[in-house]
Amino acid sequence: MLKRLATAGVAAVGLLAFTAAPNAQEIILGAPQDIFLNVTTGAGGIPVPDMTEIVLSLGGYYRLNLVCPDAQNDDTGFHFEMPELLANSHLRVVSVQDIEIYMQGMSFRAIECDEAGAARFSFHPMRRGVYEIYIRDHLDPPQAAYVQVVVE
Secondary structure (H helix, E strand, O other): OHHHHHHHHHHHHHHHHHHHOOOOOOOOOOOOEEEEEEEEEOHHHOEEEOOOEEEEOOOOOEEEEEEEOOOOOOOOOEEEEOHHHHHOEEEEEEEEOOEEEEOOOOOOOEEEEOOOEEEEEEEEEOOOEEEEEEEEOOOOOOOEEEEEEEEO
8 A cells, every 4th residue: 555655656756857847849650741841943943942931849840851953953952951940950860852861969060962852860959049041052252142040
């Protein structure tokens, strides 16, 4: 009887501590939600993303698909850089075509594509904020565009 009462007391204290944690955040499990960012070449070689803003939920599970332009339309390729978003996210898997790289506890700075293709990475955003995805071509000087990522 005393053993059952002690076990129930420990469980109650643990549950109370878990529910009272002021900064607790929920991590979403299961399949990631896909987001596709397609970029084409506009007038003067300026990168033109098909969206200007991406809104995410704190702790959600997402897979950002970076779709590079057709090499026949653009011979310079594109560079996608997002250091603040990556620094404030828990990375899961990076994929280039059919190659998967498991990133537990690691990071990367940018993804570049020199010809047609796609790269993607899955992640959990871990801090609220507004972050930018910087997109540029390989010209000198580079032509650039930005996509804003809002984590609520």
